[in-house]
Amino acid sequence: xxxxxxxxRFTKLxxxxxxxxxxxxxxxGFAVLIGMLSLGNYKLxxxxxxxxxADSAHQAVLKSYLEPLYDKPIDSDWALSGVLxxxxxxxxxxxxxxxxDDYWGRTYKTYLIKYSTVGLPAERPLxxxxxSIGLGILGGLLYIFPKLQLLPGxxxxxxxxxxxxxxxxxxxxxxxxxxxxxxxxxxxxxxxTTWMLICDPLAYWLKGSGATEWFFYGLxxxxxxxVMGVRMMIKYRHSKYHKLRTGSVMFxxxxxxxxIPEFLVALNKPYYDLKNIWPLNYDLFFEYKxxxxxxxxxxxxxxxIWGIALVVLGVPLxxxxxxxxxxxxxxxxxxxxAETLGDPYRQLSDKSLKAWKVERWMVHSVLxxxxxxxxxxxxxxxxxxxxxxxxxxxxxRYWYGFGIGSIFAGVVGTGFYPLMGNRVWCRYGCPLxxxxxxxxxxxxxxxxxxxxxxxxxxxxxxTYCEMGIDVRFYAQRGQNVVRASCVGCGVCASVCPRGVLxxxxxxxxxxxxxxxxx
Ligand code: SF4
Ligand code: SF4
Numbered sequence: 001x002x003x004x005x006x007x008x009r010f011t012k013l014x015x016x017x018x019x020x021x022x023x024x025x026x027x028x029g030f031a032v033l034i035g036m037l038s039l040g041n042y043k044l045x046x047x048x049x050x051x052x053x054a055d056s057a058h059q060a061v062l063k064s065y066l067e068p069l070y071d072k073p074i075d076s077d078w079a080l081s082g083v084l085x086x087x088x089x090x091x092x093x094x095x096x097x098x099x100x101d102d103y104w105g106r107t108y109k110t111y112l113i114k115y116s117t118v119g120l121p122a123e124r125p126l127x128x129x130x131x132s133i134g135l136g137i138l139g140g141l142l143y144i145f146p147k148l149q150l151l152p153g154x155x156x157x158x159x160x161x162x163x164x165x166x167x168x169x170x171x172x173x174x175x176x177x178x179x180x181x182x183x184x185x186x187x188x189x190x191x192x193t194t195w196m197l198i199c200d201p202l203a204y205w206l207k208g209s210g211a212t213e214w215f216f217y218g219l220x221x222x223x224x225x226x227v228m229g230v231r232m233m234i235k236y237r238h239s240k241y242h243k244l245r246t247g248s249v250m251f252x253x254x255x256x257x258x259x260i261p262e263f264l265v266a267l268n269k270p271y272y273d274l275k276n277i278w279p280l281n282y283d284l285f286f287e288y289k290x291x292x293x294x295x296x297x298x299x300x301x302x303x304x305i306w307g308i309a310l311v312v313l314g315v316p317l318x319x320x321x322x323x324x325x326x327x328x329x330x331x332x333x334x335x336x337x338a339e340t341l342g343d344p345y346r347q348l349s350d351k352s353l354k355a356w357k358v359e360r361w362m363v364h365s366v367l368x369x370x371x372x373x374x375x376x377x378x379x380x381x382x383x384x385x386x387x388x389x390x391x392x393x394x395x396x397r398y399w400y401g402f403g404i405g406s407i408f409a410g411v412v413g414t415g416f417y418p419l420m421g422n423r424v425w426c427r428y429g430c431p432l433x434x435x436x437x438x439x440x441x442x443x444x445x446x447x448x449x450x451x452x453x454x455x456x457x458x459x460x461x462x463t464y465c466e467m468g469i470d471v472r473f474y475a476q477r478g479q480n481v482v483r484a485s486c487v488g489c490g491v492c493a494s495v496c497p498r499g500v501l502x503x504x505x506x507x508x509x510x511x512x513x514x515x516x517x518x
Contacts, residue, residue, distance in 0.1 A: 016149070022142030029135030036128055036194050040117040042074040052111030058100055061091040062108075077113050077191055084109050106189065110213065114193035121194045129198040133223065140227045144234060152238035154494055156347075156464070164418070165344050171418035179415035186406040189213035206259070207266040215262075221337065222258045226250055228340035235343070241490050241503075245329050249336030257333045270296055272303050275331050277310045279370035280432035282405060286397065287381045315432075319439040322505055323446025325488020327436060334425055337414065338466065339489060342422025346466035346491065349421030355468055359427050359485065366404060367434035373400045404429065423466045427485060437484030446488065446505055452478025454498040461492035461501060475500050 015023065049066055053059040065087040074080045088108075092099040100108065121128060164170040184192050189212075196211045199219055203211035211219075229250040236242030256275045265271050270292045278284040284307050293300040318326045328335040349355075376393035380386055386393055413425025426433050440446060452475060461471035467485045471492045474481045481501075493501040 016146035026139030033132035182411040328487035349468040367431040370431040441484040448481035
């Protein structure tokens with residue numbers, strides 16, 4: 001029987017001492033973040049009920065059921081949540097045709113639990129913020145910076161031998177955590193109120209009111225893009241193209257997706273991410289949004305016109321000149337997260353023909369669904385009819401938001417990074433990607449040109465294509481790559497050892513970034 005010798009050079013990565021410190025700090029910050037969820041104690045008061053329950057009828061009935069709980073210590077959010085469920089149920093028997101529905105029940109519960117927290121999270125939010133998120137940022141940066149010592153150039157060494165990047169146990173653990181996080185965020189935000197509390201100081205400073213689960217999520221999302229953006233800048237520092245596009249997604253996330261919408265709220269204007277385009281921004285034409293725009297004067301009107309102009313003019317024009325990349329790899333928040341946090345997982349995307357077929361069916365079906373749902377909502381807005389072809393527009397809206405907006409975009413889209421690659425949502429679910437993709441496929445000057453004679457069939461380009469495109473197939477034949485799904489990230493060109501691939505905006509052999517080394 002031959003002896004199998006395990007070559008540890010391929011299974012172990014030696015970490016720089018600074019990286020080891022960074023990893024410890026990162027894990028410590030993470031442990032504090034998780035641990036703080038069990039730190040709080042709770043005490044309800046009449047003023048907390050008034051502050052948390054917006055509807056006066058709901059408030060009046062709920063008060064009678066919650067009164068016996070006032071000023072009594074409750075030792076966990078689970079216990080308080082159970083008591084509140086019971087109170088809502090009893091209240092609904094009295095409220096008749098205006099009950100506390102799922103949405104309001106979740107919202108009231110979140111605020112009631114958040115504001116009744118006593119103890120460390122309520123008294124020292126900033127301390128906990130720095131000990132968790134602060135340590136996480138510091139640890140992440142310390143882990144990343146020593147890579148500057150390596151020579152410039154892409155290094156994906158050991159990527160298929162690491163438990164983190166090759167669907168090993170770390171990948172599964174990370175994926176499970178992300179999925180659990182999204183389930184809590186969308187469906188049980190009242191169990192993560194401690195995380196909202198530690199963001200309160202920043203939220204009050206930015207917008208003059210407390211942090212919601214969405215503020216916490218937006219902050220975490222932005223920090224993930226910024227910290228992992230630094231990693232991208234270092235990893236791809238030999239390439240002007242990658243530095244520019246990474247800087248671009250970092251800027252758009254920080255300014256357009258996080259800061260500007262919060263400032264707008266502080267000014268009592270509608271919350272609006274100016275770069276989020278319908279149908280990705282699927283609630284743009286919901287009646288409460290349109291009413292909000294119409295009642296916000298010139299700025300509101302501008303927002304509505306801007307939103308429509310982007311769909312009708314912005315997308316076709318920009319895609320004609322620059323292809324899908326102008327949005328998916330330079331501007332979009334989902335793309336931004338995929339390109340930064342998701343970069344270590346790009347090789348996990350399925351390159352099979354079957355996956356391509358599934359992708360086309362799925363992404364275009366979501367686009368059709370988004371168009372039908374929006375049409376139904378608009379018909380209801382303009383005519384008062386509440387259904388389209390017998391289907392209630394409110395049900396359509398609800399199920400679209402639940403199935404596509406929450407489960408697909410969040411739980412699956414990001415949770416599956418470590419298992420199915422970093423562009424699961426963009427590839428299979430994003431209706432805007434489907435729309436831009438159609439323009440790119442049939443009406444764009446953008447293409448990837450290939451110099452077939454130089455190709456050595458190493459397959460690097462296909463391996464690292466996050467959209468699952470078998471680039472090598474085209475390269476071997478010297479064919480241009482004109483695919484609806486290509487997001488123009490440029491990584492295929494960067495990893496090609498022979499300089500076979502070129503991203504071009506003019507189709508005349510002169511790449512816009514032709515002089516730049518990919
Ligand atoms: S084909 Fe190249 S540029 Fe297009 S998505 Fe794949 S790796 Fe990115
Ligand atoms: S990376 Fe370059 S050389 Fe290798 S298969 Fe792709 S095009 Fe050919």
